[in-house]
Amino acid sequence: MEHPNQETLLTLSSYNFERFAEADNLLRSGVHIQNHKSQRRIFDFIEDNIIPLKKFYEMLYNAKLYEQTTVDNKYYYLDAVDAQNKIFNRAKLDQQTTLFAIFLYWLHKMEKQFSFYLTKQEIIEILNSHHRIRPHIQKIFFGSEKEDTLSVHKTLDNWVSSSLNKLVKIGWVYFPDDDEKFELLPAFERIAEIYKDVIYDIDNIKTTSDFQNQ
């Protein structure tokens, strides 16, 4: 029975409304949803109900369901409209994972544009052998140049594996079959989006005295 004063918060499409719980849970867990085989059901659901869903999160959670397009895809994610929003717990991506994500984006766009799958082994080899990367990585992780020992390998492996696991959780990376080969998802483009302003301004930033003194 409907009361004349009752306000409807959410009207979903009749043919796939049952996907709401899963979609809501994923979005509120910080997962990015995109048109990819692993998320297609949920992606289609969001696409079909985008207007009511946006309204729903805005009204009830003071949050925005963001919609971003990439060259050949699209992704959605939920975020609080203002930082003071207490309805969500927000987690910071740790610095190691952030550094890894920036490295991975560079690797994919500059060195492996045509490789839609990468492997952990491949990544570790690049970290160990790329003449421009290796000295920095060695300095950051070991303080100085180290031989390629088991401990060194394990350190890099640990960094790569734990970072990838975190990126999987937010829907930026996908492991299709095993724990070795992985794919970068369209939402991984968000890393460039987040740092867009700094990237465009990098030449200026590099010349500021503040930067030089770091």
Place this chain on the structure above:
Amino acid sequence: MEKYHKILEIFADRFSQFFPETEDAKILFSLYIKNKQNPEKFIFSEAEVRELIRKHYKEENESDKEQRKKFFDRLQRLLSSSFLERAEERQCFLLSEYSNQLCLLFFQKIEPLLNPSEIERTIDDVLLTLKINSDEIVRFEHWFEKDFKGKLKIELANQTNALEFQIKNMKDDLSECNKNMDLLEFSQYITNQMDIVIEQRIKLSKAFNGLDSISDTLSDCNLSKSSNYDFLIMKSILNEMLSVYRNKLDKSGEEISRIKGIANNLFDIIDKKPFYRKFESFFFAVLENSTTDKITTRKDSEQILFFVSEIVLPNFVKEIEIIKDTPNEYLFPDYYESFGTSKNQKVENFIKDQDKLIEAERKSIQRRHKAQRIEFWLENLREQLNEKEELNYAEFYLEMMNQEQDLEIAIKGTEHFLKTLRKENFKIETTNEFSYNSQQPNNAIWNIRIKKPF
């Protein structure tokens, strides 16, 4: 020549675990190829080996003295690792049996790359022998082992591997060319490279059609009609193996489609190049200015040694925040009950059943009480752990059960405690023994030892 160079790269890549340096792998495989091209030449002079070492280690800028020293070091390493052996002739060397086997293993895999239509002939041969041998189980078993497993299966594996190699190479090659070529040149290059791979896949796909004839022959033969058990088992194994290779071929098709997809967006890729170059500057600025707060020694307790460092990124790299979940207080009924005074709320309150509200409130209070008790016991456990190096959790559990007389608190609490302590790097070991309280003999717990973090 380019293909030969790529084969060397693939070899070095595939067998990198076997060699101290990937360059060593290239040197050995180069010697193997020389022998393959001229079977009589299996002994190599020091000058030949020296030339290969110089070529693959690419150290032209070094002085003669330095090069000589490094040459002897590297030669010594190849000899001491039994990759090379000294020949009877003075200052001459030959590949060891081990190196030969390793190179042969690889060469058998890579060889079909040079001759992709070989499989068609193999399928024809195997089909012919199948027709002759498919009436008697003994002859069929022989065919299955010798012709199918011994010939066709190897050939199928080689061909699909070869195609995989080609696609992988093409992807690496395109990524490399993308860095330097302009749009027009690059699009032409992609088209040419794709044509080569697609043509080979079409050939392979056509050859794979012959596999249907093998499956048909197996279904129609007398052994199949008589439902011979051994035959049926082997037939199903065979069909499974065939489907593995068909699947691999399908996957290669998918990969080609995806490369096409990237190629179709070529304009966008080229268009974005200036941005990617800026991103590169950004990335290297981050790398150059990241510092390590502290480098601790190693986490020996993990039994796998690795260095642990706290990375601090430069100030211009802002932290990335992602929503994680909703705090517990927003999931409890209290939150919804005090959800403001919207029009809905008033209407809802009006029609709510009073008994249901009371019941919901009682359950909410009960849940909170249990949560508080669990927190109390966690504190208690922490205090005990502060005093002791090691604690038998079973004793603690029985004590908690005894005082609370509530199984839910004990079980949920245990789950919560162990999860929390694990996160804090406490070592938790479960033994094969268990304990129970004589007053509650149906409720036992494994003896769990909790140790402080190392």
